[in-house]
Amino acid sequence: MAAITTLKDAIQENVKSGDTVAFEGFTHLIPFAAAHEVIRQGITDLTLIRMTPDVIYDQLIGMGRVKKVVFSYAGNPGVGLLRRMRDAVENQWPRALEMEEHSHSAMAQAYEAGASGLPCAVFRGYLGADLKRVNPNIKSVTCPFTGEILAAVPSLRPDVTVIHAQKANRKGDVLIEGIIGVQKEAALAARRVVVTVEEIVDDFGGLHPNLCILPNWTVTALAQVPGGATPSYAHGYYDRDNSAYLEWDKVSADRDLFTTWMQENVLDATPDAFADRIARLKETAA
Template identity: 75%
Template sequence: MKDGDSIAFEGFTHLIPHAAAHEVIRQGRKDLTVMRMTPDIIYDQLIGMGCVKKLIFSFAGNPGVGLLRRLRDAVENGWPHAIEIEEHSHAAMANAYEAGAAGLPCAIFRGYRGAELTRVNPNIKTVTCPFTGETLAAVPALKPDVAIIHAHKASRKGDILIEGILGVQKEAVLAARRSIVTVEEIVDDFEGASPNACILPGWTVTAVAHVPGGAHPSYVQGVYARDNAAYIEWDKVASERETFLAWMEENVLKVGPEIFADRVKHLVGAKGAAA
Protein backbone atom coordinates (compact mmCIF):
# COMPACT_ATOMS: atom_id res chain seq x y z
CA MET A 1 0.00 0.00 0.00
CA LYS A 2 1.23 3.48 -0.81
CA ASP A 3 0.11 7.09 -0.56
CA GLY A 4 -2.52 7.96 -3.14
CA ASP A 5 -3.94 4.44 -3.41
CA SER A 6 -7.65 3.68 -3.56
CA ILE A 7 -8.62 1.27 -0.80
CA ALA A 8 -11.75 -0.69 0.13
CA PHE A 9 -12.03 -1.74 3.79
CA GLU A 10 -15.11 -3.90 3.37
CA GLY A 11 -17.39 -5.61 5.86
CA PHE A 12 -21.10 -5.27 6.46
CA THR A 13 -21.58 -4.76 10.23
CA HIS A 14 -19.79 -8.12 10.52
CA LEU A 15 -16.03 -8.70 10.04
CA ILE A 16 -14.98 -5.06 9.69
CA PRO A 17 -11.15 -4.89 9.34
CA HIS A 18 -10.39 -2.46 12.18
CA ALA A 19 -6.88 -3.75 12.95
CA ALA A 20 -5.78 -3.36 9.34
CA ALA A 21 -7.16 0.17 9.15
CA HIS A 22 -5.28 1.07 12.33
CA GLU A 23 -2.06 -0.14 10.75
CA VAL A 24 -2.70 2.16 7.77
CA ILE A 25 -3.10 5.06 10.21
CA ARG A 26 0.10 4.11 12.07
CA GLN A 27 2.00 4.06 8.78
CA GLY A 28 0.80 7.60 8.09
CA ARG A 29 -0.64 6.90 4.64
CA LYS A 30 -2.04 10.00 2.91
CA ASP A 31 -4.18 11.07 -0.04
CA LEU A 32 -6.18 7.86 -0.01
CA THR A 33 -9.42 7.34 -1.89
CA VAL A 34 -11.39 5.07 0.43
CA MET A 35 -14.59 3.26 -0.44
CA ARG A 36 -17.16 1.17 1.37
CA MET A 37 -20.86 0.43 1.32
CA THR A 38 -21.33 1.39 4.97
CA PRO A 39 -18.38 3.40 6.30
CA ASP A 40 -18.44 3.52 10.09
CA ILE A 41 -15.97 4.38 12.82
CA ILE A 42 -12.80 3.13 11.10
CA TYR A 43 -13.54 5.60 8.33
CA ASP A 44 -14.17 8.30 10.94
CA GLN A 45 -10.70 7.52 12.30
CA LEU A 46 -8.99 7.48 8.90
CA ILE A 47 -10.59 10.79 7.95
CA GLY A 48 -9.88 12.42 11.32
CA MET A 49 -6.20 11.43 11.10
CA GLY A 50 -5.84 13.09 7.71
CA CYS A 51 -5.38 9.91 5.66
CA VAL A 52 -8.27 10.45 3.26
CA LYS A 53 -8.59 12.55 0.11
CA LYS A 54 -11.90 11.14 -1.14
CA LEU A 55 -14.69 8.93 0.22
CA ILE A 56 -16.90 6.82 -2.07
CA PHE A 57 -19.76 5.40 -0.02
CA SER A 58 -23.39 4.54 0.57
CA PHE A 59 -24.69 5.50 4.04
CA ALA A 60 -22.12 6.69 6.56
CA GLY A 61 -22.73 6.50 10.30
CA ASN A 62 -21.91 5.03 13.69
CA PRO A 63 -24.28 2.04 13.55
CA GLY A 64 -26.93 2.14 16.23
CA VAL A 65 -25.61 5.43 17.62
CA GLY A 66 -25.62 8.28 15.11
CA LEU A 67 -23.43 10.31 12.81
CA LEU A 68 -19.70 10.16 12.11
CA ARG A 69 -18.42 13.32 13.75
CA ARG A 70 -14.95 13.36 12.20
CA LEU A 71 -16.41 12.85 8.71
CA ARG A 72 -18.86 15.68 9.32
CA ASP A 73 -16.11 17.98 10.61
CA ALA A 74 -14.03 17.31 7.48
CA VAL A 75 -16.95 17.96 5.11
CA GLU A 76 -18.38 21.00 6.89
CA ASN A 77 -15.24 22.62 8.31
CA GLY A 78 -12.32 21.14 6.36
CA TRP A 79 -10.65 19.62 9.47
CA PRO A 80 -8.02 18.25 9.39
CA HIS A 81 -8.47 18.99 5.69
CA ALA A 82 -11.31 19.07 3.20
CA ILE A 83 -12.29 15.78 1.55
CA GLU A 84 -14.24 14.94 -1.58
CA ILE A 85 -17.32 12.75 -1.21
CA GLU A 86 -19.13 10.61 -3.77
CA GLU A 87 -22.36 9.21 -2.37
CA HIS A 88 -24.28 6.27 -3.81
CA SER A 89 -27.02 3.87 -2.87
CA HIS A 90 -26.20 0.40 -1.52
CA ALA A 91 -27.42 -1.10 -4.81
CA ALA A 92 -25.09 1.10 -6.82
CA MET A 93 -22.05 0.23 -4.70
CA ALA A 94 -22.77 -3.51 -4.82
CA ASN A 95 -23.25 -3.41 -8.57
CA ALA A 96 -20.12 -1.28 -9.03
CA TYR A 97 -17.96 -3.81 -7.15
CA GLU A 98 -19.53 -6.60 -9.20
CA ALA A 99 -18.66 -4.75 -12.39
CA GLY A 100 -15.11 -4.23 -11.18
CA ALA A 101 -14.79 -7.93 -10.39
CA ALA A 102 -16.04 -8.76 -13.89
CA GLY A 103 -13.57 -6.38 -15.54
CA LEU A 104 -16.34 -4.11 -16.83
CA PRO A 105 -16.05 -0.31 -17.03
CA CYS A 106 -19.39 0.41 -15.40
CA ALA A 107 -22.39 -1.12 -13.68
CA ILE A 108 -25.84 -0.90 -15.26
CA PHE A 109 -28.92 -1.53 -13.12
CA ARG A 110 -32.42 -0.36 -12.30
CA GLY A 111 -32.21 2.36 -9.71
CA TYR A 112 -32.04 6.05 -8.85
CA ARG A 113 -35.44 6.75 -10.37
CA GLY A 114 -36.57 9.95 -8.71
CA ALA A 115 -33.54 9.96 -6.40
CA GLU A 116 -31.97 13.33 -5.60
CA LEU A 117 -28.45 11.87 -5.38
CA THR A 118 -28.30 12.40 -9.13
CA ARG A 119 -28.22 16.17 -8.44
CA VAL A 120 -25.00 15.99 -6.39
CA ASN A 121 -23.17 13.00 -7.88
CA PRO A 122 -22.09 13.51 -11.51
CA ASN A 123 -20.98 9.87 -11.68
CA ILE A 124 -24.59 8.72 -11.78
CA LYS A 125 -25.54 8.49 -15.44
CA THR A 126 -28.35 6.95 -17.47
CA VAL A 127 -28.15 4.65 -20.47
CA THR A 128 -30.76 3.28 -22.82
CA CYS A 129 -31.02 -0.47 -23.15
CA PRO A 130 -30.37 -1.35 -26.82
CA PHE A 131 -32.84 -4.24 -26.63
CA THR A 132 -35.83 -2.82 -24.73
CA GLY A 133 -35.36 0.94 -24.88
CA GLU A 134 -35.59 1.09 -21.07
CA THR A 135 -33.72 3.87 -19.29
CA LEU A 136 -31.29 2.41 -16.74
CA ALA A 137 -28.82 3.81 -14.22
CA ALA A 138 -25.06 3.52 -14.79
CA VAL A 139 -22.16 4.14 -12.39
CA PRO A 140 -18.40 3.62 -12.80
CA ALA A 141 -17.04 0.23 -11.77
CA LEU A 142 -15.18 0.16 -8.46
CA LYS A 143 -11.64 -1.17 -8.92
CA PRO A 144 -9.64 -0.40 -5.77
CA ASP A 145 -5.88 -0.61 -5.75
CA VAL A 146 -6.17 -2.55 -2.49
CA ALA A 147 -9.07 -4.40 -0.89
CA ILE A 148 -8.80 -5.28 2.80
CA ILE A 149 -11.19 -7.65 4.58
CA HIS A 150 -11.31 -9.69 7.80
CA ALA A 151 -12.29 -13.36 7.80
CA HIS A 152 -12.71 -16.34 10.09
CA LYS A 153 -10.05 -18.62 8.67
CA ALA A 154 -7.34 -18.97 6.07
CA SER A 155 -5.88 -22.27 5.00
CA ARG A 156 -2.13 -22.63 4.59
CA LYS A 157 -2.78 -22.55 0.84
CA GLY A 158 -4.30 -19.09 1.27
CA ASP A 159 -7.95 -20.03 0.78
CA ILE A 160 -10.37 -17.86 2.79
CA LEU A 161 -13.44 -18.98 4.75
CA ILE A 162 -16.14 -16.64 6.06
CA GLU A 163 -19.23 -17.69 8.01
CA GLY A 164 -22.29 -15.63 8.84
CA ILE A 165 -23.27 -12.32 7.26
CA LEU A 166 -21.57 -11.44 3.99
CA GLY A 167 -21.42 -8.00 2.47
CA VAL A 168 -19.39 -7.42 -0.68
CA GLN A 169 -16.06 -8.73 0.63
CA LYS A 170 -15.71 -11.29 -2.15
CA GLU A 171 -16.56 -8.80 -4.88
CA ALA A 172 -14.21 -6.16 -3.47
CA VAL A 173 -11.27 -8.56 -3.42
CA LEU A 174 -11.99 -9.79 -6.95
CA ALA A 175 -12.27 -6.20 -8.20
CA ALA A 176 -9.03 -5.05 -6.55
CA ARG A 177 -5.52 -5.08 -7.97
CA ARG A 178 -4.14 -6.29 -4.61
CA SER A 179 -5.81 -7.69 -1.50
CA ILE A 180 -5.04 -8.26 2.16
CA VAL A 181 -7.06 -10.57 4.38
CA THR A 182 -6.66 -10.54 8.16
CA VAL A 183 -7.97 -13.69 9.82
CA GLU A 184 -8.83 -15.04 13.22
CA GLU A 185 -7.17 -18.38 12.55
CA ILE A 186 -4.83 -20.11 10.09
CA VAL A 187 -5.55 -23.82 9.64
CA ASP A 188 -4.25 -26.71 7.56
CA ASP A 189 -7.63 -27.11 5.86
CA PHE A 190 -11.31 -26.30 6.38
CA GLU A 191 -12.18 -29.60 8.01
CA GLY A 192 -15.90 -30.24 8.07
CA ALA A 193 -16.78 -27.33 5.80
CA SER A 194 -18.35 -27.83 2.39
CA PRO A 195 -16.00 -27.12 -0.54
CA ASN A 196 -18.61 -24.58 -1.63
CA ALA A 197 -18.08 -22.66 1.63
CA CYS A 198 -14.67 -21.34 0.55
CA ILE A 199 -15.36 -17.67 -0.11
CA LEU A 200 -12.07 -16.86 -1.85
CA PRO A 201 -9.50 -19.26 -3.30
CA GLY A 202 -5.89 -18.51 -2.50
CA TRP A 203 -5.01 -17.35 -6.00
CA THR A 204 -7.32 -14.32 -5.58
CA VAL A 205 -5.57 -13.09 -2.40
CA THR A 206 -2.28 -11.18 -2.31
CA ALA A 207 -1.51 -11.51 1.41
CA VAL A 208 -2.90 -13.07 4.59
CA ALA A 209 -2.16 -11.83 8.11
CA HIS A 210 -3.02 -13.69 11.32
CA VAL A 211 -4.72 -11.04 13.49
CA PRO A 212 -7.01 -12.57 16.15
CA GLY A 213 -9.57 -10.00 17.26
CA GLY A 214 -8.87 -7.93 14.16
CA ALA A 215 -12.52 -7.01 13.63
CA HIS A 216 -13.09 -5.50 17.10
CA PRO A 217 -15.33 -3.63 17.94
CA SER A 218 -17.39 -5.26 15.18
CA TYR A 219 -18.07 -8.97 15.56
CA VAL A 220 -17.03 -12.32 14.14
CA GLN A 221 -19.90 -14.79 13.97
CA GLY A 222 -19.30 -17.68 16.36
CA VAL A 223 -16.08 -16.18 17.78
CA TYR A 224 -16.86 -12.91 19.60
CA ALA A 225 -19.75 -10.50 19.86
CA ARG A 226 -20.14 -6.93 18.72
CA ASP A 227 -18.81 -4.55 21.37
CA ASN A 228 -21.77 -2.18 21.55
CA ALA A 229 -20.19 -0.18 24.37
CA ALA A 230 -17.25 0.73 22.12
CA TYR A 231 -19.57 2.18 19.49
CA ILE A 232 -21.41 4.24 22.11
CA GLU A 233 -18.11 5.43 23.56
CA TRP A 234 -16.89 6.47 20.12
CA ASP A 235 -19.62 9.08 19.79
CA LYS A 236 -18.22 10.88 22.85
CA VAL A 237 -14.60 10.37 21.83
CA ALA A 238 -15.14 11.78 18.35
CA SER A 239 -17.28 14.72 19.44
CA GLU A 240 -14.28 17.00 20.04
CA ARG A 241 -11.04 17.22 18.08
CA GLU A 242 -8.89 17.14 21.21
CA THR A 243 -10.52 14.04 22.70
CA PHE A 244 -10.35 12.32 19.33
CA LEU A 245 -6.63 12.99 18.89
CA ALA A 246 -5.86 11.90 22.46
CA TRP A 247 -7.80 8.64 22.00
CA MET A 248 -6.08 7.88 18.70
CA GLU A 249 -2.66 8.51 20.25
CA GLU A 250 -3.35 6.18 23.14
CA ASN A 251 -5.33 3.44 21.38
CA VAL A 252 -3.95 3.37 17.84
CA LEU A 253 -0.63 5.14 17.38
CA LYS A 254 0.99 3.62 20.47
CA VAL A 255 -0.25 0.04 20.08
CA GLY A 256 0.27 -2.75 17.57
CA PRO A 257 -2.16 -5.31 16.12
CA GLU A 258 -1.42 -7.83 18.88
CA ILE A 259 -3.54 -5.68 21.22
CA PHE A 260 -6.72 -6.63 19.36
CA ALA A 261 -6.66 -10.20 20.70
CA ASP A 262 -6.75 -8.84 24.26
CA ARG A 263 -9.64 -6.51 23.48
CA VAL A 264 -12.01 -9.36 22.61
CA LYS A 265 -11.25 -11.68 25.52
CA HIS A 266 -14.31 -10.54 27.46
CA LEU A 267 -16.48 -11.03 24.37
CA VAL A 268 -15.37 -14.57 23.52
CA GLY A 269 -18.12 -17.03 24.34
CA ALA A 270 -20.89 -14.67 23.30
CA LYS A 271 -20.92 -16.56 20.00
CA GLY A 272 -20.66 -13.53 17.79
CA ALA A 273 -24.07 -12.07 18.53
CA ALA A 274 -24.78 -9.09 16.33
CA ALA A 275 -26.11 -6.93 19.13
Protein backbone atom coordinates (compact mmCIF):
# COMPACT_ATOMS: atom_id res chain seq x y z
CA MET A 1 0.00 0.00 0.00
CA ALA A 2 1.31 3.41 -0.97
CA ALA A 3 2.55 5.74 1.76
CA ILE A 4 0.67 9.04 1.62
CA THR A 5 3.15 11.76 2.50
CA THR A 6 4.43 15.21 1.53
CA LEU A 7 6.28 15.89 -1.68
CA LYS A 8 9.41 16.80 0.29
CA ASP A 9 9.41 13.49 2.16
CA ALA A 10 8.46 11.44 -0.90
CA ILE A 11 11.51 12.71 -2.78
CA GLN A 12 13.85 12.68 0.21
CA GLU A 13 13.06 9.06 1.03
CA ASN A 14 13.01 7.66 -2.50
CA VAL A 15 15.36 9.63 -4.78
CA LYS A 16 19.08 9.51 -4.05
CA SER A 17 22.14 11.01 -5.71
CA GLY A 18 23.45 8.62 -8.36
CA ASP A 19 20.00 7.13 -9.05
CA THR A 20 18.53 6.41 -12.45
CA VAL A 21 15.24 8.30 -12.52
CA ALA A 22 12.39 8.46 -15.02
CA PHE A 23 10.08 11.51 -14.91
CA GLU A 24 7.38 10.39 -17.33
CA GLY A 25 4.28 12.04 -18.74
CA PHE A 26 3.06 12.58 -22.27
CA THR A 27 1.93 16.06 -23.37
CA HIS A 28 0.12 16.51 -20.05
CA LEU A 29 0.76 15.36 -16.49
CA ILE A 30 4.50 16.08 -16.67
CA PRO A 31 5.77 15.98 -13.06
CA PHE A 32 7.36 19.42 -12.78
CA ALA A 33 6.74 19.84 -9.04
CA ALA A 34 8.56 16.62 -8.23
CA ALA A 35 11.53 17.56 -10.42
CA HIS A 36 11.75 20.95 -8.71
CA GLU A 37 11.84 19.23 -5.33
CA VAL A 38 14.75 17.08 -6.56
CA ILE A 39 16.59 20.27 -7.50
CA ARG A 40 15.83 21.93 -4.16
CA GLN A 41 17.16 18.94 -2.24
CA GLY A 42 20.47 19.03 -4.12
CA ILE A 43 20.12 15.48 -5.44
CA THR A 44 22.72 15.02 -8.17
CA ASP A 45 24.67 12.69 -10.47
CA LEU A 46 21.38 11.43 -11.88
CA THR A 47 20.85 9.35 -14.98
CA LEU A 48 17.56 10.60 -16.41
CA ILE A 49 15.28 8.52 -18.61
CA ARG A 50 12.45 10.04 -20.60
CA MET A 51 10.93 9.42 -24.01
CA THR A 52 10.63 13.12 -24.75
CA PRO A 53 12.88 15.29 -22.57
CA ASP A 54 11.52 18.82 -22.48
CA VAL A 55 11.73 21.81 -20.14
CA ILE A 56 11.68 19.63 -17.02
CA TYR A 57 14.97 18.01 -18.05
CA ASP A 58 16.44 21.28 -19.32
CA GLN A 59 16.06 22.63 -15.79
CA LEU A 60 17.61 19.57 -14.13
CA ILE A 61 20.51 19.58 -16.61
CA GLY A 62 21.09 23.31 -16.31
CA MET A 63 21.32 23.00 -12.52
CA GLY A 64 24.08 20.42 -12.87
CA ARG A 65 22.06 17.56 -11.42
CA VAL A 66 22.45 15.20 -14.38
CA LYS A 67 25.35 13.09 -15.61
CA LYS A 68 23.51 11.17 -18.36
CA VAL A 69 20.26 11.22 -20.32
CA VAL A 70 18.60 8.26 -22.02
CA PHE A 71 16.00 9.63 -24.41
CA SER A 72 14.28 9.51 -27.78
CA TYR A 73 13.62 13.21 -28.50
CA ALA A 74 14.71 16.44 -26.85
CA GLY A 75 13.12 19.84 -27.32
CA ASN A 76 10.97 22.63 -25.92
CA PRO A 77 7.62 21.45 -27.36
CA GLY A 78 6.26 23.80 -29.98
CA VAL A 79 9.15 26.23 -29.48
CA GLY A 80 12.56 24.79 -30.29
CA LEU A 81 15.79 23.73 -28.64
CA LEU A 82 16.57 22.71 -25.10
CA ARG A 83 19.23 25.36 -24.64
CA ARG A 84 20.57 24.18 -21.28
CA MET A 85 20.92 20.65 -22.61
CA ARG A 86 22.72 21.93 -25.69
CA ASP A 87 25.08 24.05 -23.58
CA ALA A 88 25.95 20.99 -21.49
CA VAL A 89 26.66 18.88 -24.57
CA GLU A 90 28.60 21.49 -26.52
CA ASN A 91 30.33 23.42 -23.73
CA GLN A 92 30.15 21.11 -20.68
CA TRP A 93 28.28 23.82 -18.73
CA PRO A 94 27.62 23.40 -15.90
CA ARG A 95 29.05 19.89 -16.40
CA ALA A 96 29.58 17.38 -19.18
CA LEU A 97 26.56 15.34 -20.19
CA GLU A 98 26.47 11.80 -21.52
CA MET A 99 23.72 10.95 -24.01
CA GLU A 100 22.11 7.69 -25.11
CA GLU A 101 19.58 8.30 -27.86
CA HIS A 102 16.91 5.87 -29.04
CA SER A 103 13.78 5.91 -31.15
CA HIS A 104 10.39 6.37 -29.50
CA SER A 105 9.56 2.76 -30.26
CA ALA A 106 12.77 1.48 -28.69
CA MET A 107 12.14 3.43 -25.48
CA ALA A 108 8.57 2.15 -25.19
CA GLN A 109 9.72 -1.40 -25.88
CA ALA A 110 12.54 -1.09 -23.33
CA TYR A 111 10.15 0.10 -20.62
CA GLU A 112 7.84 -2.80 -21.45
CA ALA A 113 10.74 -5.23 -21.20
CA GLY A 114 11.77 -3.74 -17.86
CA ALA A 115 8.21 -4.05 -16.55
CA SER A 116 8.22 -7.70 -17.65
CA GLY A 117 11.52 -8.44 -15.91
CA LEU A 118 13.31 -9.11 -19.19
CA PRO A 119 16.95 -8.16 -19.86
CA CYS A 120 16.28 -6.60 -23.26
CA ALA A 121 13.63 -5.62 -25.76
CA VAL A 122 13.54 -7.23 -29.20
CA PHE A 123 11.60 -5.56 -32.00
CA ARG A 124 11.59 -4.50 -35.63
CA GLY A 125 13.35 -1.17 -35.83
CA TYR A 126 16.38 0.89 -36.85
CA LEU A 127 16.32 -0.58 -40.36
CA GLY A 128 18.40 1.75 -42.51
CA ALA A 129 19.01 4.08 -39.55
CA ASP A 130 22.42 5.38 -38.48
CA LEU A 131 21.61 5.88 -34.80
CA LYS A 132 23.32 2.62 -33.87
CA ARG A 133 26.62 4.15 -35.04
CA VAL A 134 26.56 6.48 -32.03
CA ASN A 135 24.68 4.23 -29.61
CA PRO A 136 26.49 0.96 -28.86
CA ASN A 137 23.46 -0.25 -26.89
CA ILE A 138 21.56 -0.82 -30.12
CA LYS A 139 22.27 -4.40 -31.16
CA SER A 140 20.96 -6.90 -33.70
CA VAL A 141 19.74 -10.42 -32.98
CA THR A 142 18.57 -13.23 -35.23
CA CYS A 143 15.16 -14.73 -34.55
CA PRO A 144 15.70 -18.44 -33.78
CA PHE A 145 12.40 -19.32 -35.46
CA THR A 146 12.38 -17.27 -38.66
CA GLY A 147 15.97 -16.14 -39.15
CA GLU A 148 14.80 -12.50 -39.28
CA ILE A 149 17.30 -9.85 -38.14
CA LEU A 150 15.74 -7.82 -35.33
CA ALA A 151 16.82 -4.87 -33.21
CA ALA A 152 17.56 -5.28 -29.51
CA VAL A 153 18.13 -2.72 -26.73
CA PRO A 154 18.65 -3.13 -22.98
CA SER A 155 15.50 -3.01 -20.87
CA LEU A 156 14.91 0.14 -18.85
CA ARG A 157 14.83 -0.44 -15.08
CA PRO A 158 14.84 2.92 -13.27
CA ASP A 159 15.67 3.10 -9.60
CA VAL A 160 12.74 5.51 -9.36
CA THR A 161 9.89 6.46 -11.66
CA VAL A 162 8.05 9.71 -10.93
CA ILE A 163 4.68 10.53 -12.49
CA HIS A 164 1.86 13.02 -11.98
CA ALA A 165 -1.81 12.04 -12.18
CA GLN A 166 -5.24 13.54 -11.63
CA LYS A 167 -6.46 11.45 -8.72
CA ALA A 168 -5.57 8.79 -6.21
CA ASN A 169 -7.69 7.23 -3.53
CA ARG A 170 -6.63 6.84 0.07
CA LYS A 171 -5.34 3.32 -0.56
CA GLY A 172 -2.98 4.72 -3.19
CA ASP A 173 -4.67 3.52 -6.38
CA VAL A 174 -3.82 6.01 -9.14
CA LEU A 175 -6.20 7.25 -11.82
CA ILE A 176 -5.35 9.01 -15.08
CA GLU A 177 -7.81 10.53 -17.51
CA GLY A 178 -6.91 11.73 -21.00
CA ILE A 179 -3.75 10.93 -22.92
CA ILE A 180 -1.62 8.16 -21.46
CA GLY A 181 2.02 7.72 -22.43
CA VAL A 182 4.31 5.13 -20.84
CA GLN A 183 3.62 6.02 -17.22
CA LYS A 184 2.32 2.55 -16.37
CA GLU A 185 5.22 0.73 -18.01
CA ALA A 186 7.80 3.08 -16.51
CA ALA A 187 6.31 2.61 -13.05
CA LEU A 188 6.13 -1.18 -13.29
CA ALA A 189 9.75 -1.27 -14.50
CA ALA A 190 11.02 0.75 -11.53
CA ARG A 191 12.20 -0.31 -8.10
CA ARG A 192 10.41 2.62 -6.44
CA VAL A 193 7.51 4.76 -7.66
CA VAL A 194 6.65 8.30 -6.55
CA VAL A 195 3.30 9.70 -7.66
CA THR A 196 2.04 13.26 -7.28
CA VAL A 197 -1.65 13.96 -7.84
CA GLU A 198 -4.01 16.88 -8.12
CA GLU A 199 -6.19 15.44 -5.37
CA ILE A 200 -6.61 12.45 -3.09
CA VAL A 201 -10.22 11.27 -2.89
CA ASP A 202 -12.10 8.69 -0.85
CA ASP A 203 -13.06 6.66 -3.90
CA PHE A 204 -13.44 6.83 -7.68
CA GLY A 205 -17.22 6.66 -7.63
CA GLY A 206 -18.82 6.86 -11.07
CA LEU A 207 -15.55 6.53 -12.97
CA HIS A 208 -14.63 3.54 -15.13
CA PRO A 209 -12.20 1.20 -13.34
CA ASN A 210 -9.96 1.06 -16.42
CA LEU A 211 -8.96 4.64 -15.68
CA CYS A 212 -7.02 3.30 -12.70
CA ILE A 213 -3.58 3.03 -14.26
CA LEU A 214 -1.67 1.82 -11.17
CA PRO A 215 -2.93 -0.22 -8.22
CA ASN A 216 -1.71 0.83 -4.80
CA TRP A 217 0.75 -2.04 -4.44
CA THR A 218 2.85 -0.62 -7.30
CA VAL A 219 3.22 2.82 -5.67
CA THR A 220 5.86 3.57 -3.04
CA ALA A 221 4.94 7.14 -2.10
CA LEU A 222 2.00 9.37 -2.93
CA ALA A 223 1.77 13.15 -2.45
CA GLN A 224 -1.03 15.58 -3.17
CA VAL A 225 0.40 18.50 -5.15
CA PRO A 226 -2.29 20.62 -6.83
CA GLY A 227 -0.96 22.14 -10.04
CA GLY A 228 2.03 19.79 -9.93
CA ALA A 229 2.17 19.36 -13.70
CA THR A 230 2.15 23.03 -14.67
CA PRO A 231 3.21 24.47 -17.13
CA SER A 232 2.04 21.28 -18.86
CA TYR A 233 -1.65 20.55 -18.42
CA ALA A 234 -3.76 18.16 -16.40
CA HIS A 235 -6.83 17.04 -18.35
CA GLY A 236 -9.94 18.20 -16.54
CA TYR A 237 -8.04 20.47 -14.13
CA TYR A 238 -6.11 23.14 -16.03
CA ASP A 239 -4.80 24.02 -19.48
CA ARG A 240 -1.27 24.13 -20.79
CA ASP A 241 0.53 27.40 -20.03
CA ASN A 242 1.89 28.09 -23.51
CA SER A 243 3.40 31.41 -22.42
CA ALA A 244 5.66 29.59 -19.96
CA TYR A 245 7.21 27.51 -22.73
CA LEU A 246 7.82 30.63 -24.81
CA GLU A 247 9.32 32.37 -21.78
CA TRP A 248 11.60 29.42 -21.13
CA ASP A 249 13.16 29.76 -24.57
CA LYS A 250 14.35 33.25 -23.60
CA VAL A 251 15.26 32.41 -20.02
CA SER A 252 17.29 29.34 -20.93
CA ALA A 253 19.24 31.13 -23.67
CA ASP A 254 21.31 33.07 -21.13
CA ARG A 255 23.21 31.41 -18.27
CA ASP A 256 22.82 34.31 -15.84
CA LEU A 257 19.13 34.77 -16.61
CA PHE A 258 18.61 31.03 -16.23
CA THR A 259 20.39 30.98 -12.86
CA THR A 260 18.34 33.91 -11.57
CA TRP A 261 15.06 32.36 -12.78
CA MET A 262 15.83 29.02 -11.14
CA GLN A 263 16.73 30.73 -7.86
CA GLU A 264 13.48 32.68 -7.77
CA ASN A 265 11.10 30.07 -9.17
CA VAL A 266 12.56 26.79 -7.91
CA LEU A 267 15.16 27.07 -5.15
CA ASP A 268 13.28 29.77 -3.23
CA ALA A 269 9.83 28.36 -4.01
CA THR A 270 7.67 25.63 -2.44
CA PRO A 271 5.18 23.13 -3.89
CA ASP A 272 2.44 25.64 -3.04
CA ALA A 273 3.76 27.82 -5.87
CA PHE A 274 2.25 25.41 -8.38
CA ALA A 275 -1.26 25.80 -6.99
CA ASP A 276 -0.76 29.58 -6.88
CA ARG A 277 0.28 29.57 -10.55
CA ILE A 278 -2.85 27.65 -11.55
CA ALA A 279 -5.02 30.11 -9.65
CA ARG A 280 -3.39 33.01 -11.52
CA LEU A 281 -3.89 31.25 -14.86
CA LYS A 282 -7.59 30.74 -14.14
CA GLU A 283 -7.97 34.39 -13.10
CA THR A 284 -6.35 35.49 -16.35
CA ALA A 285 -8.59 33.19 -18.40
CA ALA A 286 -11.67 34.55 -16.65
